[in-house]
Amino acid sequence: MKRVKLLVVSCVLGTSLLVSTNVFAKDNVNILRLAGQNRYGTSDAIVSQGWSQSDYAVLVNSENFPDAITSSPLAKKYDAPILLTDSSSLTDSTRQELENLGVKNVFIIGGTAVVSSNVENNLENMGISVKRIWGQDRYETSLKVAKEVELPNGVFVVSGEHYEDALSVAPIAAELQYPIVLISRNNVPDTVLNYTDVIKNTDGHVVVVGGEDVLNSNVISVINPTEIYNQTSKYNRNLALIDDYRRQLNLSTVYIASNKGFADALSGSALAGRNGNPIILVGNSNLSSVNNLISYSNVRNVNVLGGTGVLSDYAVSQIIGEASVSREPSEIVLKDTDNAPISTGVGEVPSNELWLTYSDGTEELLVSSHDAEETQDIVAGISNPQFSIDKKKIYFMSEAWATSASVHVVDIETKSEHFVCDGNYFKVIQNGPYAGNLIVNQHRYYEEGGSYNDYYIVSPEGEQISDLGDSSEVLSEYE
Known part of the structure; x- marks a missing residue:
């Protein structure tokens, strides 16, 4: 060399x-x-x-x-x-x-x-x-x-x-x-x-x-x-x-x-x-x-x-040639765009972008707001981005959902992005036996009518692991 x-x-x-x-x-x-x-x-x-x-x-x-x-x-x-x-x-x-x-x-x-x-x-x-x-x-x-x-x-x-x-x-x-x-x-x-x-x-x-x-x-x-x-x-x-x-x-x-x-x-x-x-x-x-x-x-x-x-x-x-400079994911940045809002089941949702800044100062566009044939695949009004524990993925919220927002994930290396589950709130669990999974607040319906919101532990693939009930106090147990 x-x-x-x-x-x-x-x-x-x-x-x-x-x-x-x-x-x-x-x-x-x-x-x-x-x-x-x-x-x-x-x-x-x-x-x-x-x-x-x-x-x-x-x-x-x-x-x-x-x-x-x-x-x-x-x-x-x-x-x-x-x-x-x-x-x-x-x-x-x-x-x-x-x-x-x-x-x-x-x-x-x-x-x-x-x-x-x-x-x-x-x-x-x-x-x-x-x-x-x-x-x-x-x-x-x-x-x-x-x-x-x-x-x-x-x-x-x-x-x-x-x-x-x-x-x-x-x-x-x-x-x-x-x-x-x-x-x-x-x-x-x-x-x-x-x-x-x-x-x-x-x-x-x-x-x-x-x-x-x-x-x-x-x-x-x-x-x-x-x-x-x-x-x-x-x-x-x-x-x-x-x-x-x-x-x-x-x-x-x-x-x-x-x-x-x-x-x-x-x-x-x-x-x-x-x-x-x-x-x-x-x-x-x-x-x-x-x-x-x-x-x-x-x-x-x-x-x-x-x-x-x-x-x-x-x-x-x-x-x-071969890079000699350390380059690690550093900061997630949300940017507004001049693009037209995305039409969804909840009306017009702002169009924005999710960018990743690296330790060497470079930045990369990972996700742009976009429409899709399937409602769950529409992405707009991007918010609350969080790294996975290994910093290989980024989870984020999208407002483009009929009755609530939804959780999506993007792979930093491949730039592939997909729907995880519906939810009004989420966070990545950092410690304990459920580390790497998500806590998600989801809107559900009773068979006899009416609806409720509970907190659930959800896998990175969107599968429900545990129902934590409707109290936000459970969040403190998973800091």
Whole structure:
């Protein structure tokens, strides 16, 4: 087993710090982490790795992805870094970066609602020439950016409502000088269709990237592309693109980015595109697939975009070999979502999610609220989550039940979730002869009419073991 040197470049208050540490891995792979205290610090670290001077820069909104995700081919054309800013004013760190690089020309991507005229004025007061590229919406803006890339012989078409596929193609598009244009799930703007038709009519390539999770199949058929990447997940599409375009890319170095946000990967796409390196999207479900790609591609340098808060040392260790970082289930977190409530026998029940945080700081989505054909399998209004004694499972309540709530369980390793029993309350018994079983308060009916609530000891499979009666005082016996 060989040691792999892990270098961390982080920018704090405009100063680059280089920190060296070691992790274990199966192969001789160098790891460079480009990170800062926030997305601006990470952007500074990325820029310092690629540019000491630049006449041009591309400026995008740090929190609004639709316009920004199309900018990597433009950045490549002018050998320019992609810099981030707030919408209302030029951030201090970006101002400093512009001065350090000696930038003379800036492309602002997006209208004044995305990057305000105040930012434009700030730049002009610095003596910088500004060109704003924008349209009435994200789709028109993507076309305006595309037209800055002269005489392309191909174009990538991706969803304008999700950023992952655009980030997957960004360094490839930059290397090939293929523009990135946007469409919606259910519609192709006429202007975009006209543009792709022009590319096809000149024997160019029109490559649609997006599966049914982001694009309607009818929309893809309207475009009639020369190539389609419609694998079932963003991760599969990402790896398929890298595999198919490996001859146009330099796979001795790869960049890896978390799927949690677009800013780090977007900043990194300019550097990756400059050097012809791919960006690999990383989530909890595809670590082994990324490891396989790195292994058979003979990758020698892995550049990590972002700090450990977005991509942990454990995940990086998994990608390049055997993990040397302890990773244990730590905390259960319930998160509200913007999804519509679930309709159940008790009416509309809020949609939420159950997440698990690990000791290394990573987190994983285990259960999302969902509908089902069988009433007992509906999950919504998730509450009262508890670990099993061995911390291999999590029990939780779901409000989606006709006369009471229900108890469900999810296996942490397999992510499989199923109904255990009905119940208005439960807890996992920690000690004594019944340790590992559950105490559940259940609503029952008398044959002659009426109903009652009793406490029961129930097995992890939902089988009743003992009736404890209707008094909550019995709970103290099983603390």
